[in-house]
Amino acid sequence: MKKILVILSIFLLLAVFATGAFAAKYSPDSLLGGGVKNVKVALVNEFTLGQWQAQYISGVLSMFNDVGIPQSNIFITDAKFDRAKMISDLKTAIAKNVDIIIINHGAAEGLKPIIQDAVNKGIVVVTVDLALGMDKVVETNQDDYLLAYYSLMNLIQDFGGKAKIGVVWVGGFTPMEKRRKILDLLLGEFPGIQVVANYGRATQNTVGDTMEQTLAVLKAHPEIDAFWASWDQFAQGVYNALKQTGKKIPIYSIDISPEDISMMREKGSPWVATAAADPYELGRIDVRLALIELAGEKAPKFYLHPAVLITQDMVRKLPEGKYLSKKYVSAWGESGKFWPEWLKKLAKKK
Amino acid sequence: MDTLRIKDITLDFPGVRALDNVSMSFKTGEVHALVGANGAGKSSLFKTISGIYPHYRGKIYLGDKEIKAKSPHEMLKEGIYCIYQEVDTSLVPELTIAENLLLYEIVNTKKFNTFSWQTIYDRAKNILKDVGFEKELPNVKEKVANISVAQRQIIAIARALASNASFILFDEPTSSLSSKDVEKLKAIIRGLKEKDLGIVFVSHRLEEVFDISDRISVLRDGKYIGTKEKDKTSPEEIVSMMLGHSLEEQFPIAPHTSEDETVLKVEGLWYKNKVRDVSFELKRGEILGIYGLVGAGKTELLHLLYGNIKPDKGKIILKGKNVRFHIPKDAVKRGIFLIPEERRKQGLFLEKTIAFNIGIANLDRISKGIFVDKEREIELARTMKEELKIVASSVLQFVDFLSGGNQQKVVVGRWIQKKGDIYFFDEPTKGIDVGAKSEMYRIISELAKMGKSILFITPEIPEVMGLCDRVLVMFDGSIVAQMRKDEMDPKRLLAYATGGSKE
Amino acid sequence: MKTTNFIYKYGVIIAIIGLLVIFSGLLPGQFLTFDNLMNIMTSITITTLVAGGVTFSLVVGGFDLSVGSVASLASMLAAGMMVFSVQPAWVAILVPLIAGILIGLSNSFLSIKLRIPDLLATLGMMYVARGIQLVYCRGNQIFSKMNIITPHGIHQAPGTITKNFLFIGQGKISGIPFMIILMLVIIIIGHIILNNTKLGRLMYATGGNPEAARLSGIDVAGIKTIGYIFSGVLAAIGGIVLASYLGSGQPNAGDAYLMDAVAASFIGFTFLGTGIPNLPGTLIGAIFTGVLMNGLTMMNVPYTAQDIFKGLVLVGALALRAFKNK
Structure with missing residues (x-):
């Protein structure tokens, strides 16, 4: 036992030598004057599974690249839904003395005290889809209320207010909780809409798990008229299950990706509509907001990323091999938001 | 007549010299027994000759030719065949007698496809006929798992004969045989001798040594002590060579009266x-x-x-x-206390110390409340070590490294102080x-x-x-x-x- | 031979020191900070507790694969007791502990009475515990004021995860996270039990050679049962700490600890050359992997590739052991 104590005290002793360095203060001029090469950033992800995440993360990385933050200064972690690991990852990011931390999803319960530490150290923190209600943290979100409203209202319209629906949803994620609220609101408004099945789990194999659950649900509830999938990963699972059984039950969902589009475009696809916001642009906006804060300028406390409804007709009109862009969906692509002059210069300079 | 000579063989293990400048020679046409107390180096010598310990120093000659004991396979090529105490290690129990007999051939052949079952059985029968064991192993299709230990040894011997071995070495072949099978084995060994093979025979049991061997060599503490013609010596002399002093009285005549x-x-x-x-x-x-x-x-x-x-x-x-x-x-x-038959399997905690092994049955005696008092534990073990004359550097030595006799005393020592x-x-x-x-x-x-x-x-x-x-x-x-x-x-x-x- | 012995005995510690030196050289001012070292220790706290369970099962000659699921179950029960049943913190701690005991009893019943091999018996219980957990939470996370979906609609859960309970995983005592202190205390107590008590002697004897233990007058079945109960309880404590650390109950969140725990226990075998399962070794094994994983994360080595290092470390430790046994 003594040996353990010795080892522990070595740990503690070593810690004494370490000094907590404070993040250097930046300004637009110092960033333009080459200071951006010294900016260190971290992207702490709860998970990176699915196309939404892929688009969001590539948006973040492309913006880092555009302004000239060196690759070696970017620190990325993936907790793979393990929230204990996400807490540890966030601590690691802080220990790496980064200037900016972007926190992608996660749960407020365990993260809050650690985020407070980061803020106290002068680190700029931007969150996406994580409700914190903390000062000095820029919180960005997709407009989840509207996403849910668009997709559900589309369903309700199509069925004239009368349908038995299967709901695929999982609790415990901020955006999910918001989407659920709209469902409950609309269920009160339209008593003809009945939820006959309610399921869904976020796992490393969400599509496969959802598919299996859907197959079981289809057996138990052959009367289902439509599915509402609150996440495109769920929608893909339902889609696969329907394809396997050959049933044509319409799917209304939230989020979009190239993969989703190809499924929606397929002949006779039951996936009729999805509500989405552009995750790639959201990623770029989050970086811009962080840089504005870093430069000592004031970024807004909240940012809500606009949602649109994307129907099967719309995606079928896309030329082969093309993805959504401003040309086809006006809410897509470069939003032109949060571009102070110095930031434009910084991006051009590169 | 051929000779197998070893010269100045020294074998070192970390911290231990198992063999120290051992020289002796074996002849074909004789049964040569190798005896010694536990730890005398019999097994080390046996394994050196069989090629298991290639790091030995010294020389081995077959006739005038020097051979290197690099691996069992090499030695087999030279005509020196070893049958281990655990004969099972060289046999595959799930295969038939025939397959086991032809194992090397089957494994080493390049024309595997040309084998048919019938060929294997026929060849096996021929081999058994040639070496004269057809009576002992009548059914070559029998699985080795189903035959007796003695029969398994016969397979090993037959393999040796089939590969034209000139010397066959046995490591305590009788230790796991019933007395009936021991007699059979002795007969077989005599037969081998008549075929002009050289037999080297490691054993504990003086009785059988005197029964079948022509010469007896004694090892003690890794050193060669001497070789005697069987007819010109006595068990007493051999025992005293093994012990280094004469054994006065094997059985104590401690008078006790049963009530x-x-x-x-x-x-x-x-x-x-x-x-x-x-x-x-x-x-x-x-x-x-x-x-x-x-x-x-x-x-x-x-x-x-x-x-x-x-x-x-x-x-x-x-x-x-x-x-x-x-x-x-x-x-x-x-x-009621038991000192079981298989001390390593049933008696000892091999990865633990002498003190642990003795203390484990005396926990109440060596504890204060729920805590074991290590001093008392060691004290108890020391008492037992002295009383039972356990030879070990300390009671904190691991029992795995003790000799068989000392291990047995540890098992006994566990019970002595109990009521x-x-x-x-x-x-x-x-x-x-x-x-x-x-x-x-x-x-x-x-x-x-x-x-x-x-x-x-x-x-x-x-x-x-x-x-x-x-x-x-x-x-x-x-x-x-x-x-x-x-x-x-x-x-x-x-x-x-x-x-x-x-x- | 002497060098190999030395490496065998102190290998893990040398490796830890080596890693500390390398990482602090590569990551100046980042790696060797008090905060980061505490981060490493917190990240291995739950692993070590669960690994302690595995170690106890190994000591009595078993092998408990259900520990990860038991931790999951315990964390869900702890959260559920407060959120669903509005119970105080002590109930939220007691109930998971009882669950741990019951799983331990089931494991020993299967392996001793029904003579199912330990690995298979505990594998079975792993699924059972996981299933109970998922049924209990209906596959959902459990958090304060969550929405509960029932066939009759949705309503808000009545309870919250209490402040007292959150202290276990989030509180600090003079700057040091309480969970680290708790883990160290438990490991020390466990080590004293194993090394200094009659029970510990009986456990090591039972695991070392069950037949000899039985013939030496030890109630082997009883001792093995106690070993499995310890295993279940330690895993449950791990789960309780996890629930408090996350401030919520996450389905299957404990499962991930199984393999890390097994690795820590086996790396621990080599500690100080004992060659047998022991708790200080398990702790050192967990610290070793913790330091390695933290350093690699900081070096931006992708999470996916880190498993390769973890695997190599385990294989290396086991190889060292095999080499020593030669």
Whole structure:
């Protein structure tokens, strides 16, 4: 036992030598004057599974690249839904003395005290889809209320207010909780809409798990008229299950990706509509907001990323091999938001 | 005539010199026994010659040619074939006798496809015919798993003969054989000698050494002591060469008187077909032997009395009270202790120290409350080490590295300080050297002198005659005879034990 | 031979020191900070507790694969007791502990009475515990004031995860996270039990050679049962700490600890050359992997590739052991 104590005290002793360095203060001029090469950033992800995440993360990385933050200064972690690991990852990011931390999803319960530490150290923190209600943290979100409203209202319209629906949803994620609220609101408004099945789990194999659950649900509830999938990963699972059984039950969902589009475009696809916001642009906006804060300028406390409804007709009109862009969906692509002059210069300079 | 000569063989292991400048020579057409106490270097020498320890220093000559013992396979090519104590290690139990006989050939052939089952069986039969074992192994299609240990050895010998070996080395070949099979093996070895093969024979048992060998070489502490012609020496001389001094008295004549008080009474005990209707009484201060051959049910009987297995029928009466033990713990609580047959498998915690091994049965004695007092634990182990003359650098030595005799003493030492009246010894001298054996006899007779009752299983007639006050002879699960000391006679004992006569 | 012995005995510690030196050289001012070292220690706290369970099962000659699921179950029960049943913190701690005991009893019943091999028996219980957990939470996370969906609609859960309970995983005592202190205390107590008490002797004897233990008058079945109960309880404590650390109950969140725990236990075998399962070794094994994983994360080595290092470390430790046994 003594040996353990010795080892522990070595740990503690070593810690004494370490000094907590404070993040250097930046300004637009110092960033333009080459200071951006010294900016260190971290992207702490709860998970990176699915196309939404892929688009969001590539948006973040492309913006880092555009302004000239060196690759070696970017620190990325993936907790793979393990929230204990996400807490540890966030601590690691802080220990790496980064200037900016972007926190992608996660749960407020365990993260809050650690985020407070980061803020106290002068680190700029931007969150996406994580409700914190903390000062000095820029919180960005997709407009989840509207996403849910668009997709559900589309369903309700199509069925004239009368349908038995299967709901695929999982609790415990901020955006999910918001989407659920709209469902409950609309269920009160339209008593003809009945939820006959309610399921869904976020796992490393969400599509496969959802598919299996859907197959079981289809057996138990052959009367289902439509599915509402609150996440495109769920929608893909339902889609696969329907394809396997050959049933044509319409799917209304939230989020979009190239993969989703190809499924929606397929002949006779039951996936009729999805509500989405552009995750790639959201990623770029989050970086811009962080840089504005870093430069000592004031970024807004909240940012809500606009949602649109994307129907099967719309995606079928896309030329082969093309993805959504401003040309086809006006809410897509470069939003032109949060571009102070110095930031434009910084991006051009590169 | 060919000779196998070894010259100045030295073999080192970390911290130990197993062989120290050993030189000797073996001839074809003779049986050469290699004897020595445990740890004398017999096995090391055997394994060096067989190519298992290629890091030896010194030279090995076959005739005039120097050969290098690099691997068993190399030595086989030179015509030197070794049969290990655990003959099973060189056989595949799930394959047939024929496949095992032709194993090397099957494995090494490049024309595997050309083998047919019939060819294999025919060739196997031919080999057995050539070497003269067709009677011993009549069915070559039998799986090795289903045949006896003796038959397995015959396969190994047949392999050696088939590969034109000129020397066959045996490492304690009789240790796992029944006495009937030992006789058969001796006959086979004599036959091999007549075929002008050289036999080297490592053994513990002087009796069989004197029976079949022509010359006897003695090793002690890794050194070569000497070689004697069998006809010009005596067991006493060989023993004194092994020990380095003459053995004055193997069996202690410690006078002890068994009293009339019955401590343990067994009535009509049955267990499957292993123990049949066994009844007997054990008196205070008595050494009661149980003699019988392998498979007679001796061990099962002890384990029934110890609560390790449950009898189908019958009564066990301990000091006048009917008892029923569910697990050995119940027996231990009532003062019955077992020194089991397989000390490494059933007796010892090999990865633990001497102190742990002794302390484990004496936890109440060495503890304060729930905590083990390590000082008391060591103290107890030291007492036992002295009392039982356990040879070890300290009681904190791991038992795995002790010699067989010292390991056995550790197992005994576990029970000495406990309050108990009955000790079960299951072949306590199996595989331990002569010196340790006589120590063990001394311990047993001292216990009896203290008024403890001893149940002593042994397959060795001298032990029965030398140590026991009374003996029960078991055959096929039943007690077929009881003899007092004055009635004991080797021939009668063996006759009863082999089922030759009924009382 | 002497060098190999030395490496065998102190290998893990040398490796830890080596890693500390390398990482602090590569990551100046980042790696060797008090905060980061505490981060490493917190990240291995739950692993070590669960690994302690595995170690106890190994000591008595078993092998408990259900520990990860038991931790999951315990964390869900702890959260559920407060959120669903509005119980105080002590109930939220007690109930998971009882669950741990019951799983331990089931494991020993299967392996001793029904003679199912330990690995298979505990594998079975792993699924059972996981299933109970998922049924209990209906596959959802459990958090304060969560929405509960029932066939009759949705309503808000009545309870919250209490402040007292959150202290276990989030509180600090003079700057040091309480969970680290708790883990160290438990490991020390466990080590004292194993090394200094009668029970510990009996456990090591039972695991070392069950037949010899039985014939030496030890109630092998009873001792093995106690070993499995310890295992279940330690895993449950791990789960309780996890629930408090996350401030919520996450389905299957404990499962991930199984393999890390097994690795820590086996790396621990080599500690100080004992070659047998022991708790200080388990702790050191967990610290070793913790330091390695933290350093690699900081070096931006992708999470996916880190498993390769973890695997190599385990294989290396086992190889060292095999080499020593030669």
